[in-house]
Amino acid sequence: MTEHNTTLLGIDWGTSNRRSYILDARGELVRQHDDDAGILNVNGDFSGSLRALLQTLGLERADIVMSGMVGSRNGWQEAPYLTTDRPLTALHDNLMPVDTGIPGVRCRVAPGYKYIDPNGVPDVMRGEEAQILGTLALSGSDASGGWFLLPGTHSKWARVEQGRIMEFLTFMTGEFFSLFSRHGTLSKVIGNTDESFPEAFAAGVRAAKHGSFPHTAFGCRALVVTDMMPAEHTASYLSGLLIGTEIHDILQRTTSASGAPVQVIGSPGLCARYLSALELLGVPSRAWQPDTVYLAALKALFNLPR
Numbered sequence: 001m002t003e004h005n006t007t008l009l010g011i012d013w014g015t016s017n018r019r020s021y022i023l024d025a026r027g028e029l030v031r032q033h034d035d036d037a038g039i040l041n042v043n044g045d046f047s048g049s050l051r052a053l054l055q056t057l058g059l060e061r062a063d064i065v066m067s068g069m070v071g072s073r074n075g076w077q078e079a080p081y082l083t084t085d086r087p088l089t090a091l092h093d094n095l096m097p098v099d100t101g102i103p104g105v106r107c108r109v110a111p112g113y114k115y116i117d118p119n120g121v122p123d124v125m126r127g128e129e130a131q132i133l134g135t136l137a138l139s140g141s142d143a144s145g146g147w148f149l150l151p152g153t154h155s156k157w158a159r160v161e162q163g164r165i166m167e168f169l170t171f172m173t174g175e176f177f178s179l180f181s182r183h184g185t186l187s188k189v190i191g192n193t194d195e196s197f198p199e200a201f202a203a204g205v206r207a208a209k210h211g212s213f214p215h216t217a218f219g220c221r222a223l224v225v226t227d228m229m230p231a232e233h234t235a236s237y238l239s240g241l242l243i244g245t246e247i248h249d250i251l252q253r254t255t256s257a258s259g260a261p262v263q264v265i266g267s268p269g270l271c272a273r274y275l276s277a278l279e280l281l282g283v284p285s286r287a288w289q290p291d292t293v294y295l296a297a298l299k300a301l302f303n304l305p306r
Contacts (some may be wrong), residue, residue, distance in 0.1 A: 002023075002240060003133050006061040006062065006102045006145075007022055008022070008023040008024070008063050008298075009022055009025075009057070009059065009246065010064075010065050010066075010067075010294070010298035010302075011053075011064060011070070012021065012040070012066075012068050012084060012127065013039065013066050013070035014038050014039070014068045014069050014127060015038045015039055015069045016036065016038040016040060016041065017034065017035070017037075018034070018035050018038055018053075019032070019034050019291075019294075020032065020033045020034070020053060020057065021295060021296075021298060022059075022255075023298060023302070023304075025091070026304065026305075027038075028077075029294070029295055031057070031187050032291070033053075033057060033059075035127065035181065036146065037053070037070050038069070039070055039072070039074060039075045039076075040074075045079075045225070046064055046070070046076035046130050047100050047101050047102065049065075049134055049298075050100060050102065050107070051102055053278075054102070054105070059106055061104035061105070061220075062104070062105050063107065063302070064105065064107040064108065065108050065109075065298060065302060066097060066103055066109045066110065066212065067110040067127050067129075067297075068127035068130075069126055069127065069164065070169060071109040071110065071111065071112065071126060071172060072110060072112075073169055076098060077095050077098050077108045077109065078097070079095045079110065079112065080094075080111055080135045080179075081113055081114035082094060082111050082112070082113050082115060082237075083114055083115075084114075084115050084164065084166065084167065084168075088129065088133045088163055088164065089133075089163060089300070090162075091129060091130070091133060091301060092112050092300060094110075094302055095108035095109065095110055095111075096109045096110075096111065096220050101271070103225045110129070110130055111129075111173050112124060112126035112127070112129060112282065113125050113129050113165055113170050113245065115165070115167055117162070123168055123169060123170050124170075124213075125168060128150045128158070129165070129264045130294060130297040130301070131288075131297065132150075132160065132165070132265070133296075133297045133300055133301075134292075134295065134296035134298075134300070135263055135265060135288050136137055136160070136163060136246070136294035137293075137299065137300055138292070138293060139263070139298070140277070143223055143250075145160050145161065145162065145166075145260065146159070146260030146261065146262065146263065146265070147159050147250060147262045147266065148263045148267050149253070149262050149263065149264045149265070149266070149274060149285075150264075150266060151271055151274050152266070152270065153173075153174035154171070154172055154173075154174065154175065155171045155173050155174065155246060156168060156169070156171075156190045157171070157246070157250055159253075161207070166175055169249070170178075171245075171246045171249075173227070173242045173243060173246055176242060176287075177238060177239060177242055180207070180238060181235065181238075182306070185221055186217070186220055186234065186238065187220060189220065189221055189234045189266060190231075190234045190235045190238070192193050192239075194205075195232065197232070197233045197236040197237075198236070198276070200233035200234075200236035200237040200240065201237065201240035201273065201277075202240060202280055203229075203237060203240065204236070204237040204243075204244060205240040205247070205277045205280050206240075207219060207237075207240075208223075208245045209246025210240050210246070213242075213245050215240070216245075216249050217239055217241065218242075218298055220234050220237055221234075226269045240273075240277065243273055243274060243277045244277060244296075245303070247277055247278065247281055249263055251283070259284065260284075260287045261283075261284035262283060262284070263285075263286055263288060264278075264286065264287050264288065265287075265288045265289055265290055266287075266288075267289070267290060268287070271287055
């Protein structure tokens, strides 16, 4: 289905938010629309929510490719996970049709990825694989490979070689920071300040390599009660400690001496601390804007010429 009056529409449909991209026949952006109609906010009425979106966008016919949590078990329809022996180019070949019940609409969902580590422990991703695909398309780094970092509530690190995800790890960094900030012993120390203290953040990044997180985390409180750190520095220190824990874990897993930069995909505000921590530890990095790489991913998912 690709009639002349059919519009290409890409949707990054996440847990809390939804980002929509109207493309022309060459895959160039015509219009972008963001809303808060994430999968938890539509009360299970995905077809009705999509119908309303198409009305908002003024579209009667659409060829739609969706990615993200809309294809999860809690989403519209669960799309099977690909295993890591399948290259990222296999995403296009494994788009799953979804019956929307809307005339003139073709809708497909991109699969996620599943990885089983050497100890038999699984990890999964949905949505990040599209961002990695788009970054590869833009950078041409599929021949060199390296680590890709997608910060968030659950940060993802994926090691890519020759256009294939070799392994990936999820860190519940953002969720842990939120929990520690609101509950338990550290919440009493952190207080309500939103001010950032770079020197405290840097100290936390460095401290992360000195032991396991359950031990180093107590240092946040101990530094305050022994008057070795002001209480208002605690949030920045904890942030550095959590992010530093991620990076030190990845560095221990990195055996290649290629020195390829970490490809960091996310908004400037979300990525700032990760980029700072990587620089502090002497790890080269390159930042990518998520809308830019997602548009490149949509070209690949729609199988449009680059």
